[in-house]
Amino acid sequence: MTLDFTPAARPAPLARRVLAHATTEAGLILRNGEQALLAVVIPVAVLVAGRFFGDRLGLGFQDTAPSVLALAMWSSCLTTLAIATGFERRYNVLERMAATPLGKPGILLGKGLGIAMITVGQVVVLVAIAAGLGWRPVPSAPAFAVAAVTSLLAMGAFAGLALTISGSLRPEATLALANLMYLAGMPLGILLPVARFPEWAQPLVAALPTGALGGSLRAAAHGVALGWPVAVTALWCAGTLTLAWKVFKWTS
């Protein structure tokens, strides 16, 4: 077949471009063994451990299951996104893609959609496993709706942190810091409820997006809709995404 190189460049529709990027990036992340470990194996292991040993630590399974959902969001939207983006800068992927019809906004939309697709997949799998292990959340539409909004805002906040780190540090430093933050965030409200902290520390942990997300999901599992986590995660979401936009460098 003879190729015709006569110029005929036209962009595909925006939705198709963003979806192409999102599915490509999500597929690559899931094929990466280390990322799959963070995305699936660790949360499932924590879930199973919580089912059989949680009571000994004072964490009932009714609270462990939503905590693990928060952990999945924390790992994907912070650690996975930060590491993937850091190495995209190193390998000039962002520079390459920024010179296509996708452009910078399309790259960010695609990355956001890709990581959201992974996270939703994680949540579906974890909810199914948790249900199989005996988790029975109290059905409440308002609690579910508020928890869903809080989750979206928290994911945005985590993504903002991820892009701030990966867009300003070297990939090796991003790798180290993102993993450190993942480990630090686990007790700070993701797996450990705010109420388990000393009284003086509770407002601090509650003001973190990790504390707000964990608190919202655990409350929703008991049929309770909490308002304060919405405000906390909204502030963090706006703040971290604004910071990321200011400090993010597209080239390394």
Add this chain to the structure above:
Amino acid sequence: MPWRRYAGSVPLLDARDLTLSFGTLRALDGLTLAADAGRITTLLGPNGAGKTTFIRCCTGLATPDDGTLTLFGSEPGSPDVLARIGLMPQSTGAWSGITAARLLRYLSKLYADPQPVDALIDLLGIGPYAATPYRRLSGGQQQTVNLAGALVGRPDLVFLDEPSAGLDPRSRRATWDVIRRVRDAGVAVLLTTHDMHEAEALADSVHIVDRGRVTAEGTVADLTVGGSLEDAFLHHTTGDRP
């Protein structure tokens, strides 16, 4: 023919007196050049001359401190411009785990009328390693995949940043043939290199760039009146010398 849209007084790519500093480093220092459809415009310069920085300005990733830069009469990085350019980066430019075929299919989905990916793979000889992850490709194979990626959207203007670096002689000749075909089809080609043979083989016009500015320009014939192109290069560049 589509490229005749640009025949006239305004070049397709028009850069005038561009300056850009990174701290104390002056990456661009009054760079002026133009590129037109159906021509291979070559930037010939040593490492660190500002060639890649200039391309980053054209793709909207860097913003000049001063001067004017337009592509198709529009600002660099605007949606209209991004849809009509192709970029072959100097190195890597792809996820380490993606296969060549998957990368090209992904890029093709960004365009409404892309080149048929399978035909592009055949033309550039990518087939034998189309299913190999990018990180396992040789430098030359990566360059070939990057060239395919730059052409898949059928661009009006293509930036080729050292396109034959790392290629063996046979692959280099094949790459040059493709670049000539692209030029003959009416695409504006802006090519950076520090390879004299590549400039002699391909360039319709040569701009010797040193320390962020064009120090000499003309056709290869113009620049080789008093000696070889390498002589002209050495005469008009300083490299790392103070």
